[in-house]
Amino acid sequence: MSEANTGPHFDIHGNAVKLELGPDEKARAREKIVDVLWSIQQKKGWIDDESLKAAAVECMLSPQEADEVATFYNLLFRRPVGKRVVFVCDSISCELTGSAMLMQNLCSELNVKPGEITEDGELTVLPIVCLGHCERAPCLLAGETVHGPLTADREAMRELVAKIRTRKDAG
Secondary structure, three states: OOHHHOOOEEOOOOOEEOOOOOOOHHHHHHHHHHHHHHHHHHHHOOOOHHHHHHHHHHOOOOHHHHHHHHHHOOOOOOOOOOOEEEEEEOOHHHHHOOHHHHHHHHHHHHOOOOOOEOOOOOEEEEEEOOOOOHHHOOOEEEOOEEEOOOOOOHHHHHHHHHHHHHOOOOO
């Protein structure tokens, strides 16, 4: 038995408290819901309300609790997206090197606003907090490929869009 489990434990008021080890049932349900929601998204492309409610029932959570989990993770989509999502990093490194202009010009080239789906249903452009490639700022992720450092000029955007549209791992 570890030292942490010997003797009584006390809260800040001096009251004896029971020490619980391991995840509780709610934590296990929250872990399971991520997998269930991911599976739904893989089949449908996004997580609609009906599917979210069914997943909540399966994991013994309320629909609100399931939605809290679904909206916490930026790779789970609660509204329709294109077949492939392009994530533009907006971390401080990318912001300081032009990610706002990159987002603006990329969306302009695709004729969408962030979060919208291109007319052909192929692409959605979304911001993401950090891709972890600050040395390549500004950058974006299309499929499994990080592109960067990028420039936001029109010609560069046309070339980038053509490259993204032809890559098989961009979805």
